Amino acid sequence: MQGKSDFDLTPRSAQKGLVAVEFALVAIVFLTFVLGIIETSRAMYILNTLPMVTKNAARAAANTDWRDSDAMARVRQQALFRSTAGTLAWGDPITDANVKIDYLSLARQSDGSLTMTPITSLPSCPSRNRQTCLADPNNPSCIRLVRVRICRTGNSSDCDPVPYRTLLSLVAMNFSLPTSPSIVSAESLGYQVGAPVCP
Numbered sequence: 001m002q003g004k005s006d007f008d009l010t011p012r013s014a015q016k017g018l019v020a021v022e023f024a025l026v027a028i029v030f031l032t033f034v035l036g037i038i039e040t041s042r043a044m045y046i047l048n049t050l051p052m053v054t055k056n057a058a059r060a061a062a063n064t065d066w067r068d069s070d071a072m073a074r075v076r077q078q079a080l081f082r083s084t085a086g087t088l089a090w091g092d093p094i095t096d097a098n099v100k101i102d103y104l105s106l107a108r109q110s111d112g113s114l115t116m117t118p119i120t121s122l123p124s125c126p127s128r129n130r131q132t133c134l135a136d137p138n139n140p141s142c143i144r145l146v147r148v149r150i151c152r153t154g155n156s157s158d159c160d161p162v163p164y165r166t167l168l169s170l171v172a173m174n175f176s177l178p179t180s181p182s183i184v185s186a187e188s189l190g191y192q193v194g195a196p197v198c199p
Contacts, residue, residue, distance in 0.1 A: 099150065
């Protein structure tokens, strides 16, 4: 028998190969499971963060002069917890360009109801808006509300949802992110006491 056991029928090299194959099969299943958990967690993080982004942007825009492009860019960036242009941390493809800010009036309809209506031609300045709203709060050009949504870039009037993009192409998750609209009352809109009314 020369020291070999009756039970040692398989050569050691064949056993090593079998272990490698078993490890590869288990590793594929394990890594797919781990990547699926990471991608699902990231998707849930984005879904939970977008409403916070739009609320932050709406609150800030309600007190910011819409004519100041630098200030409005900061509103969008700070809503994404950034100080420069770019993407939401771990939230690609959401960027500050996806933060869409609309100004709404509360127009009175013929039946007496009030309807939120987007203002296409904004007042010339915050003091003019204040004067218009004091004269008639239901004037179609009186900014009463600020709405912020997360929209796909490139659409000026509509708000198409942004498609979700996975970190790795191994895990497929095809769905669109919600627009997460937030609407707040317009506050100062950048108006300063004593500012002259613009033409």
